[in-house]
Amino acid sequence: MNHFFSKEGGLSFEVFGIAHIITIATLVFTAMMIYFFRVKLRGVVLNKVFRFGLAITLILVQFSFYFWQFYHNQISLQTSLPLNLCAISIFLAAYMLWTKSYALFEVLYFWALAGALQAYLTPELFYGYDHFRYYQFFIGHGLIIIAPLFMCFIHQYRPTFRSLIKAFVTINLYALFVYFIDVLVEANYLLLRHKPKTDSLLDFFGPWPYYILVLEVAAIILFTLLYVPFLFSKNQSKIELENELNL
Template sequence: MQSPEIGHMENYGASHLTVLALTVVAVIVLVRAARGRHGETVTTAFGWVLLVVAVLWMVWWWLPGNFDVGQSLPFHLSDWLRIIAPLALVTRRGWAIVLSYFWGLTFNLQALLTPDLVYFRYPALEFAGYWFLHASVFVVPVVLMWGLGYRPTWRGWAFGWAATIGWVGVALGVNALLGTNYGFVSEPPGNPSLLDLFGPWPWYVVTVALLIGPVYALLTWPWATRRTLAGTVPLTGGLARRRDSARPGGA
């Protein structure tokens, strides 16, 4: 088991505001790079770096001195996303692209705007790991859409909604079995969060599950209009499309 917590990051303190500002800078820099002559190479390289860091971070939490059954198992949505997002950049598969887009710009926002960052052993390392990974999986979908020209389709919307409900079911099952709170689907976070807007548990789980489909639809609609789809080519599987001026990927 893990040692007791030794601290907690203050939300909207100097360090929080600094990393949010750096995230905005990273978005601007990487979108410009993705649109440049070497955009394919740069974004793929970033995907590999993110994937390596994500795997190392997971392994670090599995070390005997760090392991905690409530934190170390890969059942938080962010655990899945930090693997899926780099795979989207490296493989350009449609399923990874749409999940990076929907999850990175919705659920991941809670981790950025109302982080529940608790320090256990090495605050500097835990701070760096938390923010690099959560900021990166926000940057990735922005780069995919506005930098590389990928577009979710209505089939991708349905897949994203189904995958989200599937993850909620997995997290609820794991929490019931182990007495954990992965994904905050079994009880709210210990600090104020965006979930507070949707009522107490379990109603916020029900409300979010009902709302996420329409929210994903709003994120899909601007890209799925006939005018926007002009000049794009479908990826295999039909979950996403891409501007035909860029190299199509798989799905």
């Protein structure tokens, strides 16, 4: 266990290995339990405990990663700014949970389930289950997914078609902002300047900048698929209607 917090690590990560499958199953089980106990979790006291607890855990998990980087002298403008989609989503999800912001839910529902879920299933991770980074990565990404589901199950928030458009426009505006930061500090946040050095799905999407266009199309498809369950839902909540009127 002396390598638990080390820079090199011990075991290598295996995609869809036993540890990975157990981790995925844990996420699914957690989401199911939140849905199963949704009525009890609407109680004032219990609701605050869970919302604030999730929000604080998200922040602690992210700052534990910064501490690990600092401990191993890896803090840098090129790798440590919270600009990647999952990193910024952690802070937005924490704020959404703390304030019950519907406006943030509209964006995070699509960002989290399309982005963090993909990262959860096919992570760019080199550390196995015996290392700190394994738990930091999956707890952080898992809670990004759980956060909008919590607001959906417990507070009955629902994305609308306008939410889909807002999420897509916002992510493009954010990418434009990040690109300028990438150029300024010579970084590659959001993979906007080049593909990752390791093998990835982007290898099948052509060279820069064509793979970015493919990702745009993929985002539209994924966002649409995530909206479909609500498009055909006959049980539209009062909260959705109220949010529509307040926009």
